[in-house]
Amino acid sequence: MEKQEMGESKSMAVSQLQNDSRLHQSALNKEKGEIINVYMGIDIGSVSLKILLLDENEEIIERLWLRNQGSPIESSQEGLKKLRKNLDDKGILDKIRIKGVGTTGSARYLIKSVVGGDIAKTEIIAHAVAASHYFPEVRTILEIGGQDSKIIILRNGIVADFAMNSVCAAGTGSFLDHQATRLGIPIEQFGDYALRAKESVMIAGRCGVFAESDMIHKAQMGYNKESIIQGLCDALVRNYLNNVGKGKEIESPILFQGGVAFNQGLIKAFEEELKTKIHVPKDGLNIMMGAYGAALLVKEEAERTFKITREWNTKFRGFDVLNLDFETKAFQCQGCPNRCEVISVYMHNNNDNDENKGPKKELVARWGDRCGKWAVY
């Protein structure tokens, strides 16, 4: 039924995304001995790392989701290690040639310099590009991730307007995670609890702190968990629409992306508030949209560059990046009273040892200063 609603416009790409039929095809290619050119999209957010491989026909070959561990550098190395293992298990590791790497998310520049990315684009653009490929008719994108929430207005496939939470993080994934822990239920079941609720409790949604104290108060009054969670979902939707979506023309079709889109209770609350259907990318693709967009963007970039200069070489360091050690150093610049903290990222190549000085050090990135005199990207 849902398929009928979305109609034919949902494009053929979608159905192909839904069942990973591409994997079988790549296996076929393997038999033929062909090399598949792929583009990698890496989305590194505050909570998790997403990697997605896209072939030249814009079909997904491999995808990976990983909770952030330690620094973004460590988790990106961990991610690449896991990706290599997955590809090896499928037996297509040596059949794949990575033609470009696009990074997005809040640590995009760091990861770009660590793995050797070709482009670093903001998550807003990446999400918009992915959404308009996945669902060409989309006019509004709601995106709620781990630490930030955004709204993107698309008109004719072009970003017409966007907004991002700038002062308050209420309603984002981390906040919900925290509240779920407080109520003693696993975050995965958060949505189910909300759906079971018979009535909703009024909870103040203006600010994360108010919401939390209000919620505790309601729990002490004896409301059951279900209705509190439902109330929380309603409050967060109100907060989102007032804060991020203020003054924006929210027109359907609406696509809901990001990790929080797993939460059925929130989807229901959005549908009731906006009085229209909310679409969510299938197969858990809602969390991969940033990486998907980054891969699409780097593919576009590669093709455009190739068209003009007849040349395109990726800066990807290859899976060898796992043998490299990265070290970050911070120092305080004494150039002016601002005393900026400047962060430098050094790369040690363990394979390339200098006898006297130990491993060779190479500066790959440096930033953090206001004036830009130290900046290396």
Add this chain to the structure above:
Amino acid sequence: MVKRISFPSMGWSRIAFRALFEKLPGVEVVSPPIVTREIVKIGAKVSPEFVCLPFKVTLGEFINMIENHDVHTFIMSIDCGPCRLGFYAPIQDKILKDLGYDAEVLPIQQDDLLNFKWAKTLLQLSNVTNPIMKYVDVIHSTRIALIKMSYIADITKLEGLIRCREIKLGDTTRTVDLLMNKLDNEWDVYNLHNFDKVVKREFSKIPIKRNIQPLRIIVTGENHIVMEPFINMDVVKKFGEEGVEVHLVNTLYDWILHKLHINLKRKKLEKLAKPYIPLDIGGEAMWVIGHYIEAQSHGFDGFIHLYPFTCMPENTARGILEGQSPDPFYLPVQFYSLDEHTGYEGMRTRLESFIDLMKANRENNPKFMNNYQEPPEIKAIFDDKTQEDGISRFINHIFTPLANNIGIILKNLFSSEESKPNTREN
């Protein structure tokens, strides 16, 4: 007794403020250092939580000056205008006294400059006893301050226009620093009147890319926030380095002219904004709307509105801009609500996305195609080589040929001396 005084810096405006007080007898001016993280931190600690950011920043500057520069008298503007700015001086004075500092904040009335209440503060500071001679210094200082203000406005305007065109990154910033330093130390009225030639000469030295059509944006909002680069995370520079032509419309000079009731530009903007906001509600709300309408009709690509997080007038302006979009207000707009935070990451995400959005508009939206007009200032600076001022004429026509000739003569002399022994040997 010589009184050491200081004032909030407000970006480059500190040069104009310094000029206003420097030549008063009995006053020693200590120019405020640039705003830093530490200063904002001190100010935020002792301020009421929900007060506007400029209050916190200026208070932080005062405390920094008391502790590190031994200044105990500060000048702060007051207003009987509609927003909180009017009460900054008395409240800051009270907070400083409550903290136990022996300091005073002298108000300077900027409500209506034509009623000359502001001159009272200057007269009070001056230690000249003759009641008529007192006025001479005040008039002189005001004149110099006004001239300097106008040049600060010119330089900051050109900075935004030229940075997107520079070939070597950082040339414009260096030139601006140089010019501002020169302006700060120039006290001769004749030289000041001819300072525009220096500005032109220095800027024309920057190698630029001509014939490009960069994206054009207007940056405006609350005066202090727009003019203080530390607080607004230097958006003018950030956009410029990304290749966007920035038209910075808020300047101190503009504001002073407005308060003298001779700013025709602002009168025009008020007329434009009238249907949406019929009266001045404080801050820059009315003119922000006016600038928006004007920018839209002049074919700009974007609009940046900067304001302190809790500023009432600017929040109202934001509401109006958002409420009228996308019809009739279709120009893309970004709002930056700024507070004590110094993290740049979220801002960078929005800035880069906004640039991508504007680029896509240029390519796909007929409303934004082919309406780029090169600002006349660029042509005036970089194309017009015929007009030379005295110094460059001297250098080009007298000094350089002379130096060349002397060089040739010296070279001949030395080479002949060197060659002589050789010939003898031969």
